[in-house]
Amino acid sequence: MKDVAILGGGVVGLFTARRLALEGWRVTLLEARRVGGGASGSAVGVLQAPRLSQSAFSRLSREGGDSYGTIAAELFEETGIDTGYQPCGCIYLRHELPSDPDRELAFWKNSGVEASWCGGDRVEELIPGYGGEQAFGLELDREAVIDPASLLAALRASCLGLGVELIEETGHLELEEESGLAKLPEPWASRLGVESLVVVAAGCWTPAVVEPLGLERVALEPVRGQAIELELAPPACVVHFSLAGSGNAYYLVPKPGGRTWVGSTVEEAGYDESTTPHGLAELLVAARTILPAATEDLVSRQWAGLRPKAMRLGGPFIGRWPGVENLWIAAGNFKTGIIQAPATARILCDAMTGGCEIDQSFSLLGG
Ligand SMILES: Cc1cc2nc3c(=O)[nH]c(=O)nc-3n(C[C@H](O)[C@H](O)[C@H](O)COP(=O)(O)OP(=O)(O)OC[C@H]3O[C@@H](n4cnc5c(N)ncnc54)[C@H](O)[C@@H]3O)c2cc1C
Numbered sequence: 001m002k003d004v005a006i007l008g009g010g011v012v013g014l015f016t017a018r019r020l021a022l023e024g025w026r027v028t029l030l031e032a033r034r035v036g037g038g039a040s041g042s043a044v045g046v047l048q049a050p051r052l053s054q055s056a057f058s059r060l061s062r063e064g065g066d067s068y069g070t071i072a073a074e075l076f077e078e079t080g081i082d083t084g085y086q087p088c089g090c091i092y093l094r095h096e097l098p099s100d101p102d103r104e105l106a107f108w109k110n111s112g113v114e115a116s117w118c119g120g121d122r123v124e125e126l127i128p129g130y131g132g133e134q135a136f137g138l139e140l141d142r143e144a145v146i147d148p149a150s151l152l153a154a155l156r157a158s159c160l161g162l163g164v165e166l167i168e169e170t171g172h173l174e175l176e177e178e179s180g181l182a183k184l185p186e187p188w189a190s191r192l193g194v195e196s197l198v199v200v201a202a203g204c205w206t207p208a209v210v211e212p213l214g215l216e217r218v219a220l221e222p223v224r225g226q227a228i229e230l231e232l233a234p235p236a237c238v239v240h241f242s243l244a245g246s247g248n249a250y251y252l253v254p255k256p257g258g259r260t261w262v263g264s265t266v267e268e269a270g271y272d273e274s275t276t277p278h279g280l281a282e283l284l285v286a287a288r289t290i291l292p293a294a295t296e297d298l299v300s301r302q303w304a305g306l307r308p309k310a311m312r313l314g315g316p317f318i319g320r321w322p323g324v325e326n327l328w329i330a331a332g333n334f335k336t337g338i339i340q341a342p343a344t345a346r347i348l349c350d351a352m353t354g355g356c357e358i359d360q361s362f363s364l365l366g367g
Contacts, residue, residue: 001026003193004352005184006201007173007209008032009166010040011148011338012330013201014155015345021162023353028165028192030184032172036152038203039337042305044227044253044263045151046238047339049090049143052111056359057315061336063343068144071342078161081154084147088254090238091118091126093134093290104138114141127252128233131292134241143238145253148338172205174212175327182213182327197352199328204271204308206317206331213324216365218317220332222271222306226279227263229301230287230294234260243286250286259300262287275304309334314361316340318348321364328352329364 002025006013009031017029031037050062072085098104101117108115116139123137124130160166167188175182175198182198183189200209204222211217234254242249253261265279280302287294310316310332321327330348333340350356 003196004028004199005030005188005192005196006199008038008200008202008205008331009035009156009168010038010201010203011152011155011341012203012333012344013199014152014159015341016199016201016330016348017159017164018155018162019345019349020352021159021164023349026193027159027163028167028188029159030170030173030188031166031168032170032202032205034168035156035166036149038205039225039305039307040148040152040203042225042227042303043148043338044251044261045084045146045148045338046251046253047144047146048336049108049113049140050111052107056361060315060333060340060343063346064339064341065142065144067342068146068339072146075151075154075158079154079157081150081157083151083154084256085144086146087142087144088237089139089141090143090240091123091137091139093123093132093239093241094136094138095134095244097136108140112142115139126237127235127239127290129291129293132241132290139237145238146338151338173209175200175210177213180324182210182321182324195326197326197328199330199348201330203331203337204306206308206329210321210327210329213327215321215324218329218331218364219311220317221309221311222269223309223334224267224269224272224304225264225307225335226267226275226283226302226304227261228280228283228287228299229255230260230262230291231258231298231300232260232291232293233258239290241286241290243289248286250283252287252290260291262294271306273304273306275302279304307334308332308337314363316344316362317364318344318362319351319358319364
């Protein structure tokens with residue numbers, strides 16, 4: 001039986017742990033805080049409609065989006081936890097129709113998505129309390145939502161059920177070097193087999209985990225995202241909109257129990273995970289352009305997380321560290337880590353177990 005230690009209990013680490021355990025590996029998952037303590041626990045849970053593109057990055061999203069229905073059913077079967085997976089579709093609000101509306105429809109059709117333009121009446125029907133100025137909408141059928149907290153709870157329970165040894169609250173572990181191999185610090189090292197592989201799936205903290213090995217820096221940066229929950233009747237689907245002037249993009253997400261989530265800010269704030277009054281104000285201003293009733297007293301929650309951004313084109317870093325036989329990395333899914341995690345884990349595991357090649361776009365040393 002092969003041994004692996006995975007550092008990081010976000011969606012990427014959990015999907016990887018689950019997959020390797022299903023393939024018969026002995027898996028130890030070490031999480032600095034609690035499972036979901038990083039970006040994954042702060043995500044909003046939109047699984048965006050797939051776009052036709054040949055890029056490896058888009059294929060990650062497409063594969064993830066296509067697999068979530070099955071994953072949600074499997075996790076429910078295994079753990080009894082409902083992940084809140086709901087294929088609800090979405091609408092992109094627009095002030096005017098594009099010069100060639102059919103071209104956009106054709107693009108989505110080629111992507112395998114049913115798309116249609118609609119007018120103000122339909123917009124009002126889909127968004128209770130709508131008071132925006134956009135008179136048109138592009139409706140797409142293939143978008144879904146999932147509840148990140150429930151997904152994490154289900155993945156955690158599934159991993160435990162499959163025999164993964166889960167160790168939480170380890171504090172921020174750093175790897176050590178021994179005879180050219182990556183090694184965990186004690187007491188964890190002696191609990192693993194001598195030939196154990198190490199997977200670092202520590203999101204934006206990944207560079208700090210591997211830095212003590214003296215390797216080239218993994219080019220990953222944290223990008224803070226804040227979101228809020230409003231006690232306002234939810235829209236019937238995900239609503240995408242942008243603000244005239246700033247061009248910043250936002251979305252409203254339907255939640256059970258008469259709640260609507262509004263996301264999200266995109267901020268360079270280093271490793272600061274706090275929420276801010278400025279973040280709250282930005283999201284309320286955005287929400288009010290669609291829902292005039294969105295006032296601060298209806299905000300029941302505000303939260304923040306650090307998205308792991310790979311600082312090069314092509315997507316996340318996935319693969320074996322060149323020259324360090326036992327060290328693998330999967331991190332950097334930025335704004336789309338929830339939808340991409342199943343495919344990210346699949347690609348990593350196929351390479352670890354079957355020697356499958358990984359697309360060059362995910363190369364570890366692209367900086
Ligand atoms: C506000 C917001 C909204 C978002 N909405 C969406 C969305 O709608 N759809 C979507 O697809 N994506 C969304 N994302 C992006 C998504 O959340 C991330 O891409 C994804 O969660 C990254 O997962 P991860 O497992 O790589 O990293 P993380 O979830 O950050 O997990 C890394 C884990 O490693 C642990 N760790 C760190 N250092 C160490 C160490 N030294 N030793 C051991 N453990 C360590 C951390 O505590 C953390 O739990 C959103 C993100 C934010 C912030």
